[in-house]
Structures are given as C-alpha cells and as structure tokens.
Amino acid sequence: MxxxxxxxxxxxxxxxxxxxxxxxxxxxxxxxxxxxxxxxxxxxxxxxxxxxxxxxxxxxxxxxxxxxxxxxxxxxxxxxxxxxxxxxxxxxxxxxxxxxxxxxxxxxxxxxxxxxxxxxxxxxxxxxxxxxxxxxxxxxxxxxxxxxxxxxxxxxxxxxxxPRPRLILFGAGADAPPICDAAARIGFRVTVADWREPLLRPERFPLAESFAAGPGGVGLADALGIGAGDYVLLCSHHLRHDRGMLEAVLPRKPVYVGVLGSRKRAAALLDGLPADGRVRAPVGLPIGAVGPAEIAVSIAAELTAVRSVQRAMLGKExxxxxxxxxxxxxxxxxxxxxxxxxx
Structure with missing residues (x-):
C-alpha cells in the first residue's frame, strides 16, 4: 500500500x-x-x-x-x-x-x-x-x-x-497512458520520457511527470538520474532507441527493467547484453493480455510482485x-x- x-x-x-x-x-x-x-x-x-x-x-x-x-x-x-x-x-x-x-x-x-x-x-x-x-x-x-x-x-x-518507487516509461506511444495510470494508482511515481514531444501532452499523462529528451542512451539515463532504486520500462517500439536505453540502463542495475514486445523482439534487443533476473522480457505476467488496457494490467501485476519482494526485504511488512x-x-x-x- x-x-x-x-x-x-x-x-x-x-x-x-x-x-x-x-x-x-x-x-x-x-x-x-x-x-x-x-x-x-x-x-x-x-x-x-x-x-x-x-x-x-x-x-x-x-x-x-x-x-x-x-x-x-x-x-x-x-x-x-x-x-x-x-x-x-x-x-x-x-x-x-x-x-x-x-x-x-x-x-x-x-x-x-x-x-x-x-x-x-x-x-x-x-x-x-x-x-x-x-x-x-x-x-x-x-x-x-x-x-x-x-x-x-x-x-x-x-x-x-x-518513498514511492519511480517507474520510468521510455516511450509515450498508445500503450503508455494506461500503463502510466495503472502504475500511478498502485503507488509508483511515474516519469514518461520520449523524444517525440507532441506525445507528451499533459492530458495524455495527467498522473505522471514528462521528460522530453533526445533518443535513448547514456545522456538520457544521466539526465533522469536512473539508479538502483528505479523501475524502467522500454516501450518506444523503436528498436535502435530501446537498445540504446538498455545499454545505458543495465549497468546502473535498476530494480526492474521491462521490455515491451514479443519474445523475438526482446531477444534481438538483449542480444549480447548482460541481462539477469532484473530484466523482464517480454514484460508483464502471462495472463493472455490483449490490447493496451489488458497489457497494462499484466504489467501492473508484475510491478506489484517485484515491489512486494523489495518491500519484504526492507522489512515493510x-x-x-x-x-x-x-x-x-x-x-x-x-x-x-x-x-x-x-x-
């Protein structure tokens, strides 16, 4: 809670x-x-x-x-x-x-x-x-x-x-608003980052902070100050930009790194990178979700599961x-x- x-x-x-x-x-x-x-x-x-x-x-x-x-x-x-x-x-x-x-x-x-x-x-x-x-x-x-x-x-x-854990959504496409809303309502502080400023209109993300920046990479990770306590979700649907963010984010060892998309796409993005148990690719619990709203539910459930482990380790409950x-x-x-x- x-x-x-x-x-x-x-x-x-x-x-x-x-x-x-x-x-x-x-x-x-x-x-x-x-x-x-x-x-x-x-x-x-x-x-x-x-x-x-x-x-x-x-x-x-x-x-x-x-x-x-x-x-x-x-x-x-x-x-x-x-x-x-x-x-x-x-x-x-x-x-x-x-x-x-x-x-x-x-x-x-x-x-x-x-x-x-x-x-x-x-x-x-x-x-x-x-x-x-x-x-x-x-x-x-x-x-x-x-x-x-x-x-x-x-x-x-x-x-x-x-404190509220921070969830960084890299990508503000059509599937990002329901993910943002679901995560914010279960207690995450959400930041949405994208290089396409028109997608970051306040009415699309009323429960989140917006961050307009260049495509993914070390510069964006530095600007956001991504660290070991953060949760990161890659959902830009742009293979090169998501790969750049992965390369920048993984060495910072955030609690959670989620990759939205198919198993084939996730494998291509992670090829040659040192992924471990923190990386969820594809993201979300396997509930047979179809469409943005159901996918958001599967991701929120997975975020809850990961956060529960972290809270127990810290003695929250x-x-x-x-x-x-x-x-x-x-x-x-x-x-x-x-x-x-x-x-």
Whole structure:
C-alpha cells in the first residue's frame, strides 16, 4: 500500500484520528505485520489492514481513545469457530493483533518527520519503545537489514515507511497512458520520457511527470538520474532507441527493467547484453493480455510482485511472526498505560 497517502494525511494540520498498525499476524491475514492505516475522526480512512473486516470495530475504538493518554492492543481471532464472538461469519482463519494509537503529540511529530524524509526519498523506521508505561516514538533511517532485527524487550513493533518507487516509461506511444495510470494508482511515481514531444501532452499523462529528451542512451539515463532504486520500462517500439536505453540502463542495475514486445523482439534487443533476473522480457505476467488496457494490467501485476519482494526485504511488512516485534502481555487484548503522544 502507499505510504505517501498515509503520511501526507497524518501530517495535515487539521488531521484528527488514530493510527492502526498490524503488530502481528498468525495464519491467514490480508496484511502482514507492519501494515498501517489511518482512521480519521470524521469516519474517513486512509489505507487498510483488512478487506473491511476489522475497520468498523477499530473506528469505534479510535473514537473512544480520542484525547486520552492511552493506546490499545487488540487481538482479533478470525478462525471460524470464533465467529459467535464477532457475528459476521468472517472465517478468515487468522489471528491478528493491532496496535491502535491516537495521532497526537509525539506520534504526530514523528509522522510529520517521516513524511518530510520520505518525500525527500529516504526510507525510515518509526520506532516505538515503552518507557515508564508510555510509548516513545523516534524516526530513524532504515539501515540495511533493519527489518530483520529482533525487537528489544521494551520495543513495540516498528513501522517502516518507504518513498514511492519511480517507474520510468521510455516511450509515450498508445500503450503508455494506461500503463502510466495503472502504475500511478498502485503507488509508483511515474516519469514518461520520449523524444517525440507532441506525445507528451499533459492530458495524455495527467498522473505522471514528462521528460522530453533526445533518443535513448547514456545522456538520457544521466539526465533522469536512473539508479538502483528505479523501475524502467522500454516501450518506444523503436528498436535502435530501446537498445540504446538498455545499454545505458543495465549497468546502473535498476530494480526492474521491462521490455515491451514479443519474445523475438526482446531477444534481438538483449542480444549480447548482460541481462539477469532484473530484466523482464517480454514484460508483464502471462495472463493472455490483449490490447493496451489488458497489457497494462499484466504489467501492473508484475510491478506489484517485484515491489512486494523489495518491500519484504526492507522489512515493510514482516514475512512471518518472528519479525512482528515484542507484544506486551503476550499480545492479548489490553489497554496499556499512558501514551507519550499527549506530550
């Protein structure tokens, strides 16, 4: 899910509400440990931690926490034999513990600090520790491997916030607008580059940045500052220009390089180049897509799959319960003591 929208909303001066974070998840769960959402005081929500099973209950709890110096840890047992408790016949089969905190004081300051740093392209961790019965928050850089570190005895689950990854579309032809729209809506920052300026009209790419430049090559890669954190998609349908971009981009080792077109065309483009697992040629998941809209769906699905691996490596959402952090009281439903957020 998109950290950008959550942090931006929490940083608004008028925001009032609570932050819900998945502290642990055992068995089937819609989101894993580390996932977060905002519950606005006016009933709106930013993000999600379930397909709607838990949010109504969390919203009522958030209303009761408003203005109080407390947080709450709530365990939801969604196994079918627990249905009489919830009465909704959810039957999801998992056990999920959620940390609910009013966005006030120290937490508000920390979320605003995280927003500033994420906007600047930095990945950060929001660290929570218990001190004298209160939660203390701090925003720290996301060090390599930090997502795998064991929690200290007094540490609550941390939240990891990542910048929007950049997707560079080289080529602004007829198939580029639906790809751009799909990628932007799933949380990518999209830049469309092409040497044919008439194709870069704002109405064709309302959700993207446009970059007019000469045909592909080292100069364009330098101008765009393509690096190891970027995703690149070649879709100009011009063999020589796409080949020039490939030669310039591959040494920079971006997360993902996609080549639009047939297997024969992809083989010709990659001939003699050091391609590895980062290169997807032809691009997109094999769903039998036909036409620009369906191809965009297949590409968005592949981008999501690659990004999910990257997020798990960074500890965005814990892959298993061992990374969920320490839960005071064994993660039972408790309303723990005073919260520093009022200070």
């Amino acid at each position: 998109d950290d950008w929208a959550l942090l931006r909303a929490a940083s608004e001066p008028s925001f009032s509400g609570a932050l819900a974070t998945v502290a642990s998840a055992a068995g089937h769960a819609y989101r894993k440990a580390g996932a977060a959402m905002l519950l606005h005081a006016d009933g709106r929500r930013t993000g999600c931690i379930s397909p709607g099973c838990l949010e109504d209950d969390l919203q009522q709890r958030a209303e009761r926490l408003a203005g109080r110096r407390t947080h709450e840890l709530i365990t939801y047992n969604l196994h079918p034999d627990e249905d009489p408790i919830w009465g909704s016949e959810l039957g999801c089969g998992g056990v999920i513990t959620v940390l609910l905190e009013p966005v006030e004081g120290g937490l508000r300051r920390s979320l605003r600090a995280a927003w500033s740093r994420v906007r600047a392209g930095e990945a950060v961790r929001l660290v929570r520790r218990m001190a004298g019965g209160t939660i203390r928050h701090a925003v720290v850089p996301l060090a390599a491997g930090a997502g795998d570190a064991a929690a200290e005895p007094d540490e609550l689950p941390a939240s990891v916030f990542l 814990a892959a298993d319960d061992a990374n969920a952090g320490h839960l005071p009281g064994g993660g039972q439903r408790i309303a723990a003591g005073a919260c520093e957020t009022c200070g």
